[in-house]
Amino acid sequence: MAPHGFSVPAAVIPVLLVLSACWRSDGLTSDPFPAHYPTFTRNDTLFEHIALHPDPAVGRVYVGARDRLFQLDRHLVAELQDNTGPVTDSRECLPPVTEANCPQARPTSNHNKLLLVDPFSMELITCGSINQGICQKRSLDSVDKVLFSAERPVDTQYVAANHPNVSTVGLVVRSRPDRQPVLFVGRGYTSSHPPISTRNLAQEPVFSYEETAKLAVAGRLSEYDHHFVASFAHQHHIYFLFYRRDLKSQSREYRTYVSRVCLDDQAYYSYVEVPLACLSAAGKSYNLLQAVRLGSPPRGGSESEAGQAKVLLGVFSTRQASSTRPSEDSALCMFKLDDLDQLINSTRDLCYTQYGRAEGGGEAAYIEYEVKSNCAYLPLNTLEAYPCGSDHTPSPMASRVAVEAEPILDSPSARLTAVAVSVRVGHTIAFLGDSKGNLRKVFLGPNGEVEEYSVVSIQANAAISSDLVLDQSEDHLFIMTPTMLQKRPVAECYQHLDCQECLSAHDPYCGWCVLEGRCGLQSQCSRGDQEGQWLWSFDMEQQCLNVLSLSPSNTSREEHRHVSLSVPRLPGLKQGETYSCFFGDSESPASVTEAGVLCLSPEFPRVPAVLPGQGEFK
Amino acid sequence: MSPLTVLGVFCGLFLPLSLSEYNTHNCIPRKSVLYQDNMKLFREEGIWNYSTMLVREDLGLLILGAREAIYALDIKDISIKKSVVNWPVTDEKLKECTSKGKHAESECRNFIRALHKMDHNTMYVCGTNAFSPTCVNVTYSEGHLTRGDRLEEGKGKCPFDPIQRYSSVMVGNELYSATSNNFLGSEPVVLRSGPSSLRTVFKSSWLNEPNFVYMDLVPESDNNPEGDDDKVYLFFSENAVEYDFYNKLLVSRVGRVCKGDVGGQRTLQGKWTSFLKARLDCSLPEPSLPSIVQDVFLLKDSDWTKSVFYAVFTPQSSLSDVSTVCAYNVSTIGQLFDTGKFKTPVTVETSYVKWVMYSGEVPTPRPGACINNAARALEMTRSLDLPDKTLQFISDHPLMDEAVPPLTGRPLLVKKGAMFTCLVVDNVLALDGERHAVLFIGTENGFVQKAVNYAGEMFIIEEIQLYRTPEPIKTMRLSSSTGQLYAGSDYGAVQMPLCDCGRYESCLDCVLARDPYCGWDLSSGVCSAVVNSTKFVQSLKNGDISQCPKSDTLKPENHTLVPGNNIKLPCQPDSNLAQVHWLFSGQPLLSGTKHYIYNGGLLILNASTNDAGPYTCESVEQVNSRTHTRTMAVYELQPQTNKAEEGTETMTTYSHSTPLPHDPSVLEPPLPPAPRSDEHRVVGLQVSVAVLSVMLVGLVAWNVYKGQFRSKSSETSGAGQLKGPSVDVQRSKTSEIKPLTPTSSHNANNNHSAFISFKGNGEHPFSGCNTLHVDGFGYINDESEI
Structure with a gap:
């Protein structure tokens, strides 16, 4: 088979450069020093939250830190900084704090508890x-410019937890384009403020829940001890994820819950809470949610992506028996949003019309937070007439039944602390951060395949913040530790210079773009969605194109004749496009055959030597 | 027969318990006045729930709120309707309400729940308005009630739910209300509406599923050395937080807010800064669950420090039927709030919270205190100026550590039987110049207990049946100027005079009644309302009858003794508290196989010639260990000269007076004619007596245990079948074997209708009013089902 007739340096190489456009992507190839990711580090503070400018074209990044606020450009170069602390304050005192009304006030660090963009x-x-x-x-243009701050705030304007270790989550949304946007807040327990509230952003008193809504808890909040993890809006609802003590159980153990309220529900009549359980087959309960993200197909994604079910990926930890701190033993669980919604809806339906009893007669839905109300036996048309409840429907509702999932990945020795999700065609990628400073990439296939395909150490022994976010195009990931923020591409396909390297990278983002001869995302390969054009790196059976055989294998240099090259899986071409064979410097047009291509060998002395197997596609 | 036996055993089991539990003596009303047809009643066909009242003495009206109607009634005679204004729900509201799963008739109507006096001739009226509470002004002018056009949102001022307890009081033009603030009834609120609206914080440490009962203003700013503020007191029951209990435990509370409160500045803005509450203690001597406050009345004194709250309580457990009354001094409550320790929540293992006494430093000014001189000295003139520390403290610690003790350290009144529902108290100036608080207590079976406290001992002067059928009394109002009491129930409103001295016919009865309203008028020889001008005999504390004119000795009544017959000699004491003693030839008679003494008289079984002789019935009544004996009747039984005819009656009943031709008291049992004393009869009689004895023992035991009969059926039919305009028909529901006694009059001039069924199974269709044996059995059946 060895084509002895060709000289060594110049391989036979049929290649095409029919298409003239340049297929270079900004993200993946613009950085000439791929090892040097945009990075922002500070040693004098602790990074706590990150927010992105809503306009991807601006690309600005905001970082909320202890006593600092940073405004960074798209390369994470600091543009502005505002010093927000330390401030003379005391947790026992109400602002404005003065020496007279609060003699115990001391210089106190100001931790950033909430950093949100109001896109409206x-x-x-x-x-x-x-x-x-x-x-x-x-x-948004200058973070040090305060547009509003209540001078004499009242207690309904207190929004965030006043403790560095107690989390607060929030979201600015509006129920309809003609409504004012509001701020939804989930606030962990520090003192008796409503755990979930809707804050108005337009009227005085700004940030107050007085005229909007709050979750009214009749019981003692200290007993529930809420810890909020995340909130997100989807369609007409807002969701909160948190863990709290389950006072209905004997042990009062912490348990994770997801709650849902209709966006335009001004009184939380529609509030439903269901337990979320991440339970191993062996019965181990990962009860403390650490981070969670809703995996939605990217906006403006293709139709097949939009049809994909939305999933909720959560990383859970267990609690160390002797302490209140979560242990390192943790796991990743995946829930379908549809399943959650279904249980929430059935909880509501049973509570409205069946006294909360399931078919078997057992209690499935009940009224939580010691509110003196009971599930009712309202007419069936209530469900249709009041899908978001009304003053006469019982609330706040809760489900006895949990949505359960088995861990799809466990991490016994490094607590999973962060999760970001990117839903692609046919699969999902989860980016996980752990307490040891690693970024872990996990492939989640359509048939339940789970594969952690990459572990990258970001910063040794610095826990990855749960604010692990993708940019709007989902090309980059912002990875934050207490002292460092780094912007990394979701994949670095361009690093792989040839097909073999590209395929052996085994990165679900990458593939060899055959006609362009580059390693890259499928979306960046001009005909990537066509058969054989983009060789997916993650596919173990995928092989690079090569010349299997030449026929004739030998030919005299003098002879000017047709050479047949056998190239399996050679991608087809559009009309008017052709392959060419290069024999050294000499090009000859190739005609596509069933097995490969047929070329006319160049005239002597232009024929280079060719070694077997060296045929190459560029 | 077997149900009776069972009952006997049942009661027997309870007997020791019940006897040890209470000295029931003082809870028995001295007199029981059954329903009288001349009772002034107001009701209109098709209208129910006469549960809200407002006395307008200035307008001469009783304003009555019912279902979808407001009435103006003549204050002197409420059966006279002066005007009515209807306030129905709209079809739209009704539809919306029913679509929300509420009942069209019992819930989705406009139940008038609040009536408050405004300026001049105006009333502020709130109704549930088909679960969307609404308020409106109603004016009375030129004999007509008119409803204003401007409807006001009633949320927080009036309950959504017509059956939910609530309270409100109008202070100036500001309405203080305690109710639930939402449709579901899950959000309680104590609200002051108006320009400076204030409310409670929604958390369980403030109000934990409360049941609001009563609110009133105490003008504590009057002559107050501390420069303190007027206060609105609130009585309610709620779930306790301070006890470790396997289940929800209710406790009674008194809470209060300051009238001048305007809320806090940075925290508690728009919320009470002066809401404090404490447990109300009204505990029985023996261990029991805390009793639940049902109604309160503030007996105002011109010196507010001497004003007293009277409260009725019912047991928490359905196993008990002991109602109590406790009184609380305003100043005692105030002192507890002003100086008492607070309770504080402490987290124990796994986040459980225990409430314990707070022993840390209490901020200054004292949390919950009104703005007083001490606060003003710190340049705090409004609650807005209060420091955050004080406000944060009160927000977390509204509950006092100690309970408010009752005035005398224990309940004023303890009574078994029908539950107390409400009360009003009148302050009566007696002949001795002392003022006495007379309690009028409504019960769930439509009676009013009229009680008074003499030297620490409670005395129930009488009980009066206000409704023909047992109706829970929902509300009561007092008009001292007209001397009338008004009671409302679902069925209708009734009016009752505070006193009816004419009921006491003898001086002894009049004095022993110890009714502070009444005295024996020596000049006219009748018992009448005391007036200073004439000479009256009244001895409230001691029941001293020494000033009564001596009464003539009774002339014996002669009767014929028929050997072999059973003979009944009627004798009914004036008082339920009196014991009846029988003497035969001067020797005391005891109940045995031969004689049976019951409340209606004496029964001589199978009389023989040995039984001939003089019989004397004495009523013995004790007041303060002083014994008053009065001869009620004297009989002379004379042996029969001729032999009895064939077909002799099995029993002979004599009466003081000559029996009327159709006097049903002369027993003519419709036994088969000519039963000719055969064995059958004797055996039957013996069996009957046995049955009767068992029954009596059972009933006595049950009576003692229950304190009072609560048989609806017996009272209903018993009262309902009284014939004619019987006056002062007396029937105790408390003393022994009463259910077996027929209704009878204490008046010697009236016919005695006495009857005992020997058959005990009610199989005889007796004519006339004497169907009480049936009632008796009905009663037993009722109770044995419990």
């Missing part, structure tokens, strides 16, 4: 741990 009024909302967690509105 294009403002940044920041809430710190000092001054009872009051918030400010800031300019």
Whole structure:
């Protein structure tokens, strides 16, 4: 088979460069020093939250840190900084704190508890741990410019937890384009403030829940001890994820819950809470949610992506028996949002019309938080007439039944602390951060395949913050530790210079773009969605194109004749496009045959030597 | 027969328990006045729930709120309707309400729940309005009630639910209300509406599923050395937080807010800064669950420190039927709030919270205190100026550590039987110049207990049946100026005079009644309302009858003794508290196989010639260990001269007076004619007596245990079948074997209708009013089902 007739340096190589456009992607190839990711580090503070400018073209990044706020450009170069602390404050005192009304006040660090973009009024909302967690509105263009801050705030304007270790989550949404946007807040327990509330952003008193809504808890909040993990809006609802003590159980163990409220529900009549259980087959309960993300197909994604079910990926930990801190033993669980919604809806339906009893007669739905109300036996048309409840429907509802899932990945010795999700065609990628400073990439296939295909150490022994976010195009990932923020591409296909390298990288993002001769994302390969054009790196059976055989294998240099090259899986071409064979410098047009291509060998002395197997596609 | 036996055993089992539990003596009303047809009643066909009242003495009206109607009634005679204004729900509201799963008739109507006096001739009226509470002004002018056009949102001022307890009080033009603030009834609120609206914080440490009962203002700013503020007191029951209990445990509370409160500045803005509450203690001597406050009345004194709250309580457990009354001094409550320790929540293992006494430092000014001189000295003139520390403390610690003790350290009144539902108290100036608080207590079976406290001992002067059928009394109002009491129930409103001295016919009865309203008028020889001008005999504390004119000795009544017959000699004491003693030839008679003494008289079984002779019935009544004996009747049984005819009656009943031709008291049992004393009869009689004895023992035991009969059926039919305009028909529901006694009059001039069924199974269709044996059995059946 060895084509002895060709000289060594110049291989036979049929290659095409029919298409003239340049298929270079900004993200993947613009960085000339791939090892040097945009990185922002500070040693004098602790990074706590990150927010992205809503306009991807601006690409600005905001970082909320202890006593600092940073405004960074797309390369994570600091543009502005505002010093927010330390401030003379005390957790026992109400703002404004003065020497007279609060002699115990001491210089206190201001931890950033909430950093949110209001995309409707294009403002940044920041809430710190000092001054009872009051918030400010800031300019997105200059983070140090405070647009609003209540001078004499009242307690309904206290938003965030006033403790560095107690989390607060939030989201700015509006139920309809003609409505004012509101701020939904989930606030962990520090003192008796409503765990979930809706804050108005437009009228005085700004940030207050007085005229909007709150989750009214009749019982003692300290007994529930909420810890909020995340909130997100989807369609007409807002969801909160948190763990709290289950007071209905004997042990009062912490348990994770997801709650849902209709976006335009001004009184939380529609509030439903269901337990979320991440249970191993052996019965181990990962009860403490650490981070969670809703995996939705990217906006403007293809139709097949939009049809894909939305999933909720959560990383859970267990609790060390002797302490209140979560242990390192942790796991990843995946829930379908549809399943959650279904249980929430059935909880509501049973509570409205069946006294909360399931078919077998057992209690499935009940009224939580010691509110003096009971599931009812309302007419069946209530469900249709009041899908989001009304003043006469019982609330706040809760489900006895949990949505359960088995861990799809466990991490016994490094607590999973962060999760980001990217839903692709046919599969999902989970980016996980752990307490040891690793970024872990997990492939989740359509048939339940789970494969952790990459572990990258970001910063040794620095826990990855749960604010692990993808940019709007989902090309980059912002990875944060207490002292470092790094922006990395979701995959670095361009590093792989040839097909073999590209395929052996085994990265689900990457593939060899045959006609362009590059390693890259499928979306960046011009005909990537066509058969044989983009060789998926993650596919173990995928092989690079090569010349299997030449026929004739030998030919005299003098002879000017047709050479047949056998190239399996050679991608087809459009009309008017052709392959060419290069024999050294000499090009000859190739005609596609069933097995490969047929070329006319160049005239002597232009024929280079060819070694077997060296045929190459570029 | 077997149900009776069972009952006997049942009661027997309870006997020791019940006897040890209470000295039931003081809970027995001295007199029991059954329903009288001349009772002034107001009701209109098709209208129910006469549960809200407002006395407008200035307008001469009783304003009555019912279902979808507001009435103006003549204050002197409420059966006279002066005007009515209807306030129905709209079809739209009704439809919306029913679509929300509420009942069209019992819930989705406009139940008038609040009536408050405004300026001049105006009333502020709130109704549930088909679960969407609404308020409106109603004016009375030129004999007509008119409803204003401007409807106000009633949320928080009036309950959504017509059956939910609630309370409100109008202070100036500001309405203080305690109710639930939402459709579901899950959000309680104590609200002051108006320009400076204030409310409670929604958390369980403030109000834990409360049941609001009563609110009133105490003008504590009057002559107050501390410069303190007027206060609104609130009585309610709620789930306790301070006890470790396997289940929800209710406790009674008194809470209060300051009238001048305007809320806090940075925290508690729009919320009470002066809401404090404490447990109300009204505990029985023996261990029991805390009793639940049902209604309260503030007996106002011109010196507010001497004002007293009277409260009725019912047991928490359905196993008990002991109602109590406790009184609380305003100043005692105030002192507890002003100086008492607070309770504080402490987290124990796995986040359980225990409430314990707070022993740390209490901020200054004292949390929950009104703005007083001490606060003003710190330049705090409004609650807005209060420091956050004080406000944060009160927000977390509204509950006092100690309970408010009752005035005398224990309940004023303890009574078994029909549950107390409400009360009003009148302050009566007696002949001795002392003022006495007379309690009028409504019960769930439509009676009013009229009680008074003499030297620490409670005395129930009488009980009066206000409704023909047992109706829980929902509300009561007092008009001292007209001397009338008004009671409302679902069925209708009734009016009753505070006193009816004419009921006491003898001086002895009048004095022993110890009714502070009444005295024996020596000049006219009748018992009448005391007036200073004439000479009256009244001895409230001691029941001293020495000033009564001596009564003539009774002339014996002669009767014929028929050997072999059973003879009944009627004798009914004036008082339920009196014991009846029988003397035969001067020797005391005891109940045995031969004689049977019961409340209606004496029964001589199978009389023989040995039984001939003089019989004397004495009523013995004790007041403060002083014994008053009064001869009620004297009989002379004379042996029969001629032999009895064939077909002799099995029993002979004599009466004081000559029997009327159709006097049903002369027993003519419709036994088969000519039963000719055969064995059958004797055996039957013996069996009957046995049955009767068992039954009596059972009933006595049950009576003692229950304190009072609560048989609806017996009272209903018993009262309902009284013939004619019988006056002062007396029937105790408390003393022994009463259910077996027929209704009878204490008046010697009236016919005695006495009857005992020997058959005990009610198989005889007796004519006339004497169907009480049936009632008796009905009663037994009722109770044995419990």
